[in-house]
Amino acid sequence: MAANQPLAPATASTGSRSVETVIVGGGQAGLATAYWLTRAGRECVVLEARDRVGDQWRERYDSLRLFTAARVDGLPGMPFPGRKSAWPTGRELADYLENYAANLGAAVRTGVRVLDVEVVTGGGFAVSTTDGDLQAVNVVLAAGSDASPKVPDVAAQLDPGIRQLHSSQYHNPAQLLQGPVLVVGASQSGADLALEAAHAGHQTWLSGRNHGQIPINERIAGPLFWFAANHVLTLRTPIGRKLRPAIRRGGSPLIRTKRADLDAAGVHRMTARTVGSQDGRPVLEDGTVLDVANVLWCTGYRPDYSFVHPAAIGPDGYPAETGGAADGVPGLFYVGLIFQSGFYSHLVGGAGRDARVIADRISARTLAGHPVAMQGW
Template sequence: MTERPETLVIGAGQAGLSTAYHLQARGREALVVDASDRVGDTWRRHYDSLRLFTPRRIIGLPGSPFPGDRKSVPTKDEVADYLAAYAARHGLAVRTGVTVERVVRHDDGFRADTTDGPIHADHVVVATGKAWHPRVPSFASELGDDIVQLHSADYQRPSQLSAGRVLVVGAAVSGGDIAVETSRTHPTTLCGRVTGHMPFRSNGPLTPLIPFIGNRLLSMRSPLGRRYRAAERDHGQPLPVELVRSIRGIPDDRLEWTDDRVVGVQDGLPMTASGRVLDVANVIWCTGYRHDYTWIEPLVTDDAGWPEQVDGAATGSPGLFFVGLPFQSAYGSGFLYGVGRDAAKVAAQIDRGV
């Protein structure tokens, strides 16, 4: 049978659940579907040691503060469990194990073709974030067969690695954090340009400023925010100052950090832009993800392939919305502390019949 909820929300992460919460608060029906088996599984799949850098006191979703010591930072599994409890506590209609393969405009709304059959809806909210397609350079296939290669999406723990030096490619937050961990068991080289860092500790006395900076100062409504958005989308997020200090505090013979980029392969080994050939036994690609929205028809995207949208409403496609895009309306859009603001804007537009 074909279902027809008023709004179909694709993705049961923080973006999708926040949107369903705000729609429910306005008395509007929403069905949330997610390809994972459980709510929060996207977080559970991250590497074992992952902890947030921001404390619980600023990361709760609308209607539910994050439990536990408000000054402590949660693990990735605690975030996953929080999301599952959030959906249950607010009675959100969530269906897991459902993959959306295509969304097309149909009659006076949309049809989503899913692994559980077609779903028709008046509105569709895409809350899949970056779309999570790991990106590695084309020359990765030229590395020697004896080199262990993992993308950060597949890295879980150092025991996955063989004996010998580890090369971590990409010095954004995940790359820096993973390099610190691998340096405890393997000599490690971290290659990547410094993306900048926060001017103060993310879990310190100035922590309350983070939502103001991320949601208001660095927003699309300010010239500073618009300039910062281009840099953030192209080069990644700035590093927490705590992470920078951790990296620099490790002896060079355990962790070498260089901005010399990995650009190719020579004799089966990675080679940098300066011509240096790195004798390594493992490579962890912390090179981000590619976004793919070709499964949505029609959709207007910009030159970089991001959906064109204003306050979450897709350009040229009434009834189609986005929540959780990196820097959707502000720097905080992709984070737990900021996604609720964008979700509230989208729910308000749906309630008004935009």
């Protein structure tokens, strides 16, 4: 079925269209879920708010590369093209996802934003979108955990003459003012942007907790990292359960850009966090005051499920779910959350693993007595 096929007509009784499963989000997690549902003979529709599948990756900084090699970046049924040892760029991934969607065999609607998901008395969901209303037996929330950029309160205290950009707004060094740069957040994106700023001739500080690094080269480290992400750093192991909160707060180790790269480029690595201001300048928790012209906030994102009613949220700001199934809301599922089942859950090549679990649960639930009359999808 071609992407962006017109939606089925509304029913006379409700004024809305019936769909067995609505998947919110056309990124890797949503598309992988649609793949497994389609293979199981279950019909679904993927709703992607952006105009093109993959745009969430096209919007990221120009130099972005995945920190996993192409050999493990494919989704179910379609290996990632090109050299298997290459580090795909964000735009290469975007094009891959767009091609994947076009060959998926499921309805993928772009430019359709979901406004509201509400549980219906008696079962199912009412889904309100910018292209009309839907009724669904199941809803899969696959829009990821990066809905809302997270910027510390101290940002509002800094001198307005300092150029401040969240990593979601940053594309390349041409956006920076002349002068020093402070990069806040020392995980992978922070290391990437600090290295880029230094290479562009800016005196650069990188502020944030040291989360470690994988010290060996990619040829050896890649397979080891992939094994650890899939078998060690999971909710099935004590170490995985212990590390999950830190990883969800943005505590991933450096994988591609290493501390030696930063040191060689002259980046000043500061393990103290940025916590305040003095005369409009940023202050680190050790009292260091930095006179900079730019601040890049590589401080992550917050999930946003305010459009889902009800959507139980845990103390960490993530949905209350068990194995991807929402606690207390039958038929509501999540996929693609950071460390949902393991470190692999939010990696491109790991999305298919959790997606298959969710698709199997939906299939079992439907066969157990939750049918729906499909209308021409």
